[in-house]
Amino acid sequence: MIDRIALAPSLTISRALTGLWQIADMERDGRTLDLDAAARAMAPYHQAGLTTFDMADHYGSAEIVAGRFRRAVVGDAATVQCLTKWVPEPGPVTAADVRAAVDKACQRLQTDTIDLLQFHAWTFADPRWLDALWLLEGEREAGRLRAVGVTNFDTAHLRVAMASGIRLVSNQVSGSLIDRRFTGKLSAFAQQHGVGLLCYGTVLGGFLSERWVDAPEPDWAQLETWSQMKYGRFIRAAGGWAPFQQVLRAAQQVATRHGVSIATVASRWVLEQPGVAGVIVGARLSHSQHVADTARLFSFALDDADRTMLAEAQAALWPIPGDCGDEYRTPPYLTASGDLSHHLASFPAPFTTQPGVNGSTLALSGTVWEPMAGYSRAVRKGSRIHVSGTTATHGSRAIGGNDAAAQTHFCIDKIAGALQSLGGTLEDVVRTRVFVANVERDWEAVARAHGERFGHILPANTMVQAPLIGDEYLVEIEAEADLGAP
Known part of the structure; x- marks a missing residue:
């Protein structure tokens, strides 16, 4: 049975969300994706009770694929929850900008009401990020959004938004056995104010898997996917391949005890942390299906011996610097490219x-x-x-x-x-x-x-x-x- 949680009065989601960000990776370098086949590949997740899908305006055709699935494959669109994001460039934000973003997402998702729109701010030095959130609040009050959330907000700015009267139901951030920043100040604040943490990167782009146990350190310049490029930087920021292997071997021992995969243990550890509403497990639709593995997240729970074994291995790691989201705003940039060049051209002067x-x-x-x-x-x-x-x-x-x-x-x-x-x-x-x-x-x-x-x-x-x-x-x-x- 898949656990579910209410993020808002009209929005209940699966606590294991299927992430569609790899659609952008599958379409890079001019490659085309069979959108109908990708939509059909969402069906096994839905049938297993994994009814919640996470995407964004910049995840290639992800919203289009999800929209086709909602209408053509499912029929009853209400049984699918589509959580998307709006990631505008920094600078001035107008009501017309926000309406256009919501219109585009609605059109691509083939819906009149978006379940959850999550906002990302590239910089907090430009106060116009608050304009965007107030305007999104207006879209929610108009019935076009069921709920408003944010992504990659640190504790301080989640606090600023909430204290300014913006009603946020979620904050999507990186969280894993390696990246434990979310378990600190952010977790405490989120619990106190009823904000659900949605954690991505729980399996580090596949590095937290049997494939890498006792494997030689990869050539970091020759990785297969954007996910691996990104989370390879997290591994190096946490101390490198040797301490990562300690965590991997500990997770393998826990996985063997419970008869599950390392990836399932890694996601379960995040899911059990206070304040976490759900974990986002990425999928390469039409290529690799992990439906059964993801569903097994809810077939067991970690015990004290498991947690102790994992904690002893984690003690060798260096803490990832800063608070959640800092990897997108301050060096070292823990992104696929190691900077923001694939995201932004420049930052306009705030004043x-x-x-x-x-x-x-x-x-x-x-x-x-x-x-x-x-x-x-x-x-x-x-x-x-x-x-x-x-x-x-x-x-x-x-x-x-x-x-x-x-x-x-x-x-x-x-x-x-x-x-x-x-x-x-x-x-x-x-x-x-x-x-x-x-x-x-x-x-x-x-x-x-x-x-x-x-x-x-x-x-x-x-x-x-x-x-x-x-x-x-x-x-x-x-x-x-x-x-x-x-």
């Missing part, structure tokens, strides 16, 4: 810039306060950038609600956006000043959020209590950066 007086350059964020009070979000002169006192404001909206940590993260995002617009980064910051409206209540939350973002930089810092303009603001931060010699 408008213009010449100032005496050779300075100004960055303007567009808040109502700047023209009224006669100041800039930031000013660059020479190698120095001075960022004005920054509150959690985006346009006319206050961000972060009553959550001081969420407000702090958004303030720092705006500072990062101002610096980026003027040619700098957070790593160039040499001083911050933090003004807190209620030090007794909020100092620790603000300080910890500041520490998360600046802990690797360690600028000079001062925190003081000060009344702020606007009762909705809990914190204000200013910064100074030095880009060094030209």
Whole structure:
């Protein structure tokens, strides 16, 4: 019996989701895919109770294949759950952009209502990612989306979104025996706020399988699939082939005990972690079927001896750096290509810039306060950038609600956006000043959020209590950066 879980009042999914991202891999280099045959290949999953499929706007023909299956193969489309993603390029987002994205997904999936639309933001330094989520909320309220989720969000920005009143039901992130980042802060926050984690990469593109036990280290430059290229980077980031083999052999012993495959043990371990709503197991439709193996996820449970054996092997691994999703936003980029070149051409400046007086350059964020009070979000002169006192404001909206940590993260995002617009980064910051409206209540939350973002930089810092303009603001931060010699 396949376990199921309710992500939203009108959306119940299988806890084992079939991932269709490899359709893009099967179509690369000009190859064509028989879409009808691929649609028919979804039927065994559905018949086994694996009724939930995960895809995206950029997974080649995945949405088209799923749409054909829903209508032509199944007939009763309500028995299939199609979870897709919208991954726009960074920059301004309009209501027309969001409507067009939803229209396209509906057309390809042959439906009037999308079960779950998951949003990916390439950068949080550009606050317009929040515009996209608010507009998606409007599509949900209009009945075009049953639910809204996100993908590859770290804990801080999931917090910002939720504290700003955006109703998210899921966050899709990497999770495996090797990549355990999701078990930390993100898991605790997700459980507290009712956000289901959907974990992909649970079998590391096939590396967590019998094929690789005691096998020699592969030639990393000659791998077969994009999945292997990507997760090969995870293996190397976790310490390399030797500690990976320790985990693989431990998983093999557990698998033998339960009469299942290594891949099934690997996915079961992720599925049993707190906060995980489901695991996404990739499928190469019409090529390799793993229906029975995936269904066996629900035929057993790990016991204390299993968990101890796996944990002892995992102790030799290095932690994957950063929080969930950082592999798409900061080096080292743990992507198939090792950078973002196959995803994006460039990042537009988050804020408008213009010449100032005496050779300075100004960055303007567009808040109502700047023209009224006669100041800039930031000013660059020479190698120095001075960022004005920054509150959690985006346009006319206050961000972060009553959550001081969420407000702090958004303030720092705006500072990062101002610096980026003027040619700098957070790593160039040499001083911050933090003004807190209620030090007794909020100092620790603000300080910890500041520490998360600046802990690797360690600028000079001062925190003081000060009344702020606007009762909705809990914190204000200013910064100074030095880009060094030209």
